[in-house]
Structures are given as structure tokens and as C-alpha cells.
Amino acid sequence: MSDIKFTIDGKACTAKNGQTIVEAAKKSRIYIPVLCHFDGLKPAGTCRICTVKVGGRFMAACTTPVTEGMVVENDTPELQEMRKQIIEMLFVEGNHMCPMCEKSGNCELQALGYRYKMMVPRFPYLWPKRSVIADTPKIYLDRNRCVQCLRCVRDVKTSDGKNVFGVTMRGGKAIISIDKKLAAALSEEAALKAMNQCPVGCILRKEIGYKIPIGQRKFDTKPIGSELEGK
Amino acid sequence: MSKPVVATASLAGCFGCHMSILDIDDRILKLIELVEFNKSPIDDIKTFTKQCDIGILEGGCCNSENVHVLKDFRKNCKILISLGECAIMGGVPAMRNGIPIKDCLQEAYLDGPTVDTNTDKIIPNDEELPMILDKVYPCHEIVKVDYFIPGCAPRADLIWEALVALVTGSELKLPYEVFKFD
Numbered sequence: 001m002s003d004i005k006f007t008i009d010g011k012a013c014t015a016k017n018g019q020t021i022v023e024a025a026k027k028s029r030i031y032i033p034v035l036c037h038f039d040g041l042k043p044a045g046t047c048r049i050c051t052v053k054v055g056g057r058f059m060a061a062c063t064t065p066v067t068e069g070m071v072v073e074n075d076t077p078e079l080q081e082m083r084k085q086i087i088e089m090l091f092v093e094g095n096h097m098c099p100m101c102e103k104s105g106n107c108e109l110q111a112l113g114y115r116y117k118m119m120v121p122r123f124p125y126l127w128p129k130r131s132v133i134a135d136t137p138k139i140y141l142d143r144n145r146c147v148q149c150l151r152c153v154r155d156v157k158t159s160d161g162k163n164v165f166g167v168t169m170r171g172g173k174a175i176i177s178i179d180k181k182l183a184a185a186l187s188e189e190a191a192l193k194a195m196n197q198c199p200v201g202c203i204l205r206k207e208i209g210y211k212i213p214i215g216q217r218k219f220d221t222k223p224i225g226s227e228l229e230g231k
Numbered sequence: 232m233s234k235p236v237v238a239t240a241s242l243a244g245c246f247g248c249h250m251s252i253l254d255i256d257d258r259i260l261k262l263i264e265l266v267e268f269n270k271s272p273i274d275d276i277k278t279f280t281k282q283c284d285i286g287i288l289e290g291g292c293c294n295s296e297n298v299h300v301l302k303d304f305r306k307n308c309k310i311l312i313s314l315g316e317c318a319i320m321g322g323v324p325a326m327r328n329g330i331p332i333k334d335c336l337q338e339a340y341l342d343g344p345t346v347d348t349n350t351d352k353i354i355p356n357d358e359e360l361p362m363i364l365d366k367v368y369p370c371h372e373i374v375k376v377d378y379f380i381p382g383c384a385p386r387a388d389l390i391w392e393a394l395v396a397l398v399t400g401s402e403l404k405l406p407y408e409v410f411k412f413d
Binding site: 099114120221223 | 405411
């Protein structure tokens with residue numbers, strides 16, 4: 001089957017049948033920010049940071065498959081502003097304290113804050129009451145920082161396919177929970193993967209917090225997405 | 232034309248942001264050519280002696296005294312700047328938000344593992360002491376704040392660039408390396 005032709009901000013792009021806008025944009029080296037999406041995972045469309053405009057309508061680029069002749073708006077002032085607002089909302093609806101977070105510099109939410117130049121959230125801080133689970137070996141869970149992207153729930157599994165993380169409760173009360181027994185049995189690589197799968201500092205591998213010092217971390221010198229854009 | 236007048240204060244902060252102001256090194260000589268300092272811990276002027284142009288605030292509000300100083304700054308300064316994460320979102324002191332105030336005081340003065348001299352088991356409650364607030368508030372949730380300089384502490388280069396841009400009316404350069412939340 002031949003490639004599907006479409007445009008992003010006027011630039012001609014191609015996609016394979018069934019590819020989403022995010023996947024196809026990546027091939028054309030166009031950055032569409034994602035937070036809940038992770039390469040190789042079935043998209044969930046929970047965070048909306050990838051919102052683009054298709055035919056005048058707002059769509060989540062991580063869940064929307066490309067169709068022939070589709071006209072996608074991505075890097076427009078309107079969408080940039082909308083994404084900035086989403087980032088600000090995520091910051092106020094949790095307890096995101098970058099100065100005392102081990103993930104600072106490697107955090108995708110923070111990196112998006114840098115990319116969209118968030119000086120201060122325009123919304124009032126909600127200071128929700130969230131709990132920390134620290135009595136598990138290898139991993140600890142700080143729900144203050146969770147953005148409920150569900151990347152851990154969807155991807156972190158034991159060798160025999162059991163979920164290590166799950167969602168407890170629903171709606172505004174939804175929290176991520178951890179199966180302590182399964183977490184204890186995670187291999188070294190799997191525990192590290194769980195930490196890296198978390199876009200924020202909610203899931204952390206114990207004992208290695210500051211192995212890479214602040215200043216030398218993933219997003220300390222280069223903006224998120226700059227790799228893809230080749231800048 | 233007279234030089235713009237700058238005032239600074241540290242509310243519920245650690246003085247790290249003020250240290251970062253001093254971290255502009257020898258540019259401080261250029262700074263005193265550009266501006267005049269009024270109420271500030273840097274020159275130890277304790278009260279406003281005139282109307283100021285720029286007020287720089289470090290730290291959020293954790294007690295009634297912080298609120299008083301902040302409102303005083305709003306009254307006496309044309310432009311207010313929140314400097315650093317504590318002023319912007321509460322920072323480390325705001326980690327107590329979500330914990331009942333009674334539990335905080337009890338832990339600090341009665342039950343904490345390092346409390347051993349408080350033999351009378353007193354939680355300080357003198358009327359001279361500022362009243363502690365129910366939670367720590369960022370400055371802009373108390374008064375209108377005009378500009379924000381993030382960082383913990385904000386990088387000296389960012390503070391310098393921001394002040395120069397503001398005083399000279401030039402556009403702020405915001406290099407990626409200095410714009411940080413940590």
C-alpha cells in the first residue's frame with residue numbers, strides 16, 4: 001500500500017497506513033510534544049499535551065491516525081498557548097517541587113515547562129493531599145508528582161506479564177498503586193526501566209537519586225524535542 | 232534622570248536567592264551604577280525611605296509578618312518581582328501544605344526526635360510572634376506580582392539579564408541554560 005500524504009504546518013509529510021500523527025511527524029523530524037505517550041506503547045491520549053488542530057478541530061495527535069490529505073496545524077501560537085496552559089494545569093494540580101525532586105533535569109514535565117517558558121502557572125495551586133509509598137524495596141512512589149499518564153500501568157510488567165502498577169479509584173481521586181511483592185521481584189533493569197518510564201519524579205529507583213549531578217542531566221542543556229528537530 | 236530605586240526582601244526563603252544576586256560577582260559594581268538600593272538586607276536599610284521602582288521578593292508567605300512585608304512592598308514599589316521558586320510556588324516551606332498546622336507545630340516543638348530542651352512542652356505562642364498561616368502561599372496569591380524569575384536559586388546570569396533588561400527597557404535574553412526550576 002502506498003504512503004498516505006498529508007501536511008503539518010504546510011510541510012508535506014507521509015505516513016504509513018494506521019500511523020498516528022505523532023508517529024508520522026517524528027519520521028518527518030517534526031516535534032509534537034508528548035507526555036503520556038511513549039514509543040512502542042499503545043497510545044492512551046490522557047494528557048492532551050500533543051493537541052493539534054485538524055480541519056479546525058482540536059485532536060490528540062498521539063491517538064489520531066493520519067488520513068490522506070489531512071491538514072495538521074502544530075506549531076501555531078494558539079496551540080503553543082494551549083499546551084502551555086496544560087503544562088501549567090499539571091503543575092498546579094499536583095505538588096511539583098522541582099528544587100527538591102530527584103528527577104529534576106530528567107523530568108519531561110519540567111522539560112516541557114522549560115520549552116514553553118513557563119515562568120509561573122496562571123492558575124492557583126491546589127495543594128492536593130497525596131501520599132508517598134516508600135516501604136518497597138528498589139522503588140519508591142511519590143504520588144505528589146504523578147500526572148496520571150499511566151505509562152507505568154501500561155508498560156511495567158513482570159517477566160510473566162503481571163502488572164506492577166495499577167490505578168486505584170477513579171476520576172479526580174484516581175491514584176497509582178504499586179504491587180509491593182511484584183516490585184520487590186523486579187530485576188535491576190526492570191526497576192530502572194520503571195523509573196525511566198515515569199515522565200515525572202513519581203516512580204524513583206532508590207539509592208541512585210543523584211548519581212548524575214544536576215546540571216549534567218538529560219534536559220539541563222538541551223530542550224526536549226531538540227534531538228528530533230536536529231537543532 | 233535619577234537612577235531607578237530597588238528594594239529587596241527575603242520572606243519565607245533561605246536567602247539563597249539573595250546569595251544568587253551577589254553571585255553576579257563584579258557586575259555588582261555596574262549594578263550600583265545602574266540602580267540605587269533602598270530597603271534591602273544587602274545595604275541593611277530596614278524601612279522604606281522613599282517610593283521604589285522595583286521590589287524583588289525572595290520566598291513565599293508562611294506567616295503574618297511575611298504578608299505584612301509583602302503588602303508593604305506592593306505599596307512602596309511600582310514593579311514587583313518574584314525571585315525564585317519559593318516566591319513563585321512556596322518552595323521547601325510549602326512542603327508543609329497539606330499537613331495540619333497543629334501536627335507541624337507538635338512535631339517541631341514536642342515530638343520531633345531532636346526536641347530535648349523543651350522540657351516545659353510549650354508550643355511558642357507569644358503575641359509578639361508572627362502568626363503562622365494555614366499554609367505557605369506564593370507571593371502572587373497575596374498581592375499582584377508583575378514579573379517572575381524562576382530557579383532555586385535563579386542563576387545569577389538570569390537575575391542580571393532580567394534586571395538590566397527591566398532597567399534599560401531592552402528585551403530579555405532568556406538562554407536555555409539559565410532558565411531552570413531547580
